[in-house]
Amino acid sequence: MNAEKSQLRAIIRDIGGIQLLIGPILLIPGLVSILYGETYSALSFIISSVITTIFGIIAYKSNKKVESNGQSQAMITAAAAWMVTSLFGALPFFIAAHITPVEVAQSFLPAGETYSSSLYNFKSFLHALFESVSSYTTTGLTMSVHEPSVGYGLLFYRSFAQWLGGAGMIVLSLAILRQSGGMYGSALYSIEASGQKIRPNIRQTTQAIWKVYLTVTSLSALYIFISTWVVFPDYDILENLFVAVNHAMTGQSTGGFSTFDDSISGYGSYLMEMIYLLPMILGAISIPLYYKIYEKGSLKELWLDYQGRWLMLLSVIGSAFLVLMLSGIFDFAQSFREGVFQFVSALTTTGWQTADLSTWPVHATLLMATIPMIIGGSTGATVGGIKIFRAYFMAKGFGWRLKQVTQPSNSIIAMSLGTERYSYKEISNDLMEAYVFSMMYLLVLLGGILMSATFMGDNFTLIDAIFESVSAQGTVGLSSGLTSPSMHPVTEVTYIIQMLMGRLELIPILIMLRSFFNQSKT
Numbered sequence: 001m002n003a004e005k006s007q008l009r010a011i012i013r014d015i016g017g018i019q020l021l022i023g024p025i026l027l028i029p030g031l032v033s034i035l036y037g038e039t040y041s042a043l044s045f046i047i048s049s050v051i052t053t054i055f056g057i058i059a060y061k062s063n064k065k066v067e068s069n070g071q072s073q074a075m076i077t078a079a080a081a082w083m084v085t086s087l088f089g090a091l092p093f094f095i096a097a098h099i100t101p102v103e104v105a106q107s108f109l110p111a112g113e114t115y116s117s118s119l120y121n122f123k124s125f126l127h128a129l130f131e132s133v134s135s136y137t138t139t140g141l142t143m144s145v146h147e148p149s150v151g152y153g154l155l156f157y158r159s160f161a162q163w164l165g166g167a168g169m170i171v172l173s174l175a176i177l178r179q180s181g182g183m184y185g186s187a188l189y190s191i192e193a194s195g196q197k198i199r200p201n202i203r204q205t206t207q208a209i210w211k212v213y214l215t216v217t218s219l220s221a222l223y224i225f226i227s228t229w230v231v232f233p234d235y236d237i238l239e240n241l242f243v244a245v246n247h248a249m250t251g252q253s254t255g256g257f258s259t260f261d262d263s264i265s266g267y268g269s270y271l272m273e274m275i276y277l278l279p280m281i282l283g284a285i286s287i288p289l290y291y292k293i294y295e296k297g298s299l300k301e302l303w304l305d306y307q308g309r310w311l312m313l314l315s316v317i318g319s320a321f322l323v324l325m326l327s328g329i330f331d332f333a334q335s336f337r338e339g340v341f342q343f344v345s346a347l348t349t350t351g352w353q354t355a356d357l358s359t360w361p362v363h364a365t366l367l368m369a370t371i372p373m374i375i376g377g378s379t380g381a382t383v384g385g386i387k388i389f390r391a392y393f394m395a396k397g398f399g400w401r402l403k404q405v406t407q408p409s410n411s412i413i414a415m416s417l418g419t420e421r422y423s424y425k426e427i428s429n430d431l432m433e434a435y436v437f438s439m440m441y442l443l444v445l446l447g448g449i450l451m452s453a454t455f456m457g458d459n460f461t462l463i464d465a466i467f468e469s470v471s472a473q474g475t476v477g478l479s480s481g482l483t484s485p486s487m488h489p490v491t492e493v494t495y496i497i498q499m500l501m502g503r504l505e506l507i508p509i510l511i512m513l514r515s516f517f518n519q520s521k522t
Helices: 002-025 027-035 039-061 071-089 091-099 102-106 118-123 125-136 152-167 169-176 182-193 202-231 237-252 263-267 270-275 277-284 287-296 300-304 306-326 332-347 362-370 388-406 424-455 462-473 489-504 507-521
Strands: 415-417 420-422
Touching: 002 027, 002 039, 002 071, 027 039, 027 152, 039 071, 039 091, 039 152, 071 091, 071 125, 071 489, 091 118, 091 125, 091 152, 118 125, 125 152, 125 489, 152 202, 152 237, 202 237, 202 270, 202 277, 202 287, 237 277, 263 270, 270 277, 270 332, 277 306, 277 332, 287 300, 300 306, 306 332, 306 362, 306 388, 332 362, 362 462, 388 424, 424 462, 424 489, 462 489
Parallel strands: none
Antiparallel strands: 415 420
């Protein structure tokens, strides 16, 4: 019992340490609110920052001397930290909705619009929590029916939270978890980063991740800013800068939030939609691969890397199939425009959207739900889904297993993975883990679909339930329209759970639940 109590205190301490980082960080979107004259939004960030920081101080200081140990504890910490961060992350939405006067909230609306501000939706703490979870898990499903109507401060906060969540709040916080060195720190890193190390130790790897992440985001922002200026020379320069920075953050994090009412289609430009394909692909490339490209000085490494190669191949082949399916309904230009963008958005799990999916044929919608959103992008990137590495590994393993069955029992068949070759002994356990994870992923997904279909109401179909559940668990953000402030609370909670489980790849949350139930029995 003492060991369990000690473990719980260590988890609380580490979560507190993470909130000590989150608290001051919440002041950054507060500064944006001040810059745009949004006093009440700024106040909501200040209050949220104070509450979060006080919790962090109490949780960290009161358990400072407790020792950390084991991968199980690291997994529980990872799961609980995301939940607690999302809980405190909901405060700015919730507080702003309650303290902002009606006339101020309505002033956020674009000129000429008369609808009610979406800020009111966050008076429900469940809606605020949903938005926060969707932000930090980089999903992009939203309770903001009309995004511009929540104000610049909250728009920036949503994008910023996705950007932070993309690189991983656990990785970001490794620097302050001083007690968590050695095996425990390594366990935390491997859970959150989901990729190979690119530096000898965790601290250096964390710093390297952030350098790459910040560099690519900055280049993406510059690319969007210049491209917008070229396509729309009269576009307001400050508005262009705000949009470029926000979309660069949500693109690199493959989060997909937008500052526009209708996502990227808000530009009303076919050319801009094609321009935005690049930020999505950049976000789906693994960070270690960026290092390899930099060290080798050649983009050829993108093709030599099997994840990079299959990301490109799947994007081209899948887009072609989807365009073909849509061509029976729309003309070629519209089929190409909608098909390519939506498929790349689904595969990279970004979730930017330029099409009304309710106008699509059922088979095209199912293709979008069952293949790209479930697979996702590269391991070592910010994407959701099963990941290209796992899908590729299982496909290779299946073929390798067939060869074993058809060959003499004493023959030794090596399995190649990239440039490496592995024996049965080296690869069998990893292969089994990949199959087990994928089965668990699909079982959780099935549960989400059943819950969604049960409570979705009469205006939606089973296809909508499948699509929305796959999108939530894959942290994608594409929507069939089911996600809205009017959705059933049970469905909303189901999607919150799926977003969290999808972001952390199930295992940490399952271990946390098992630990909770085991303690409740004693």
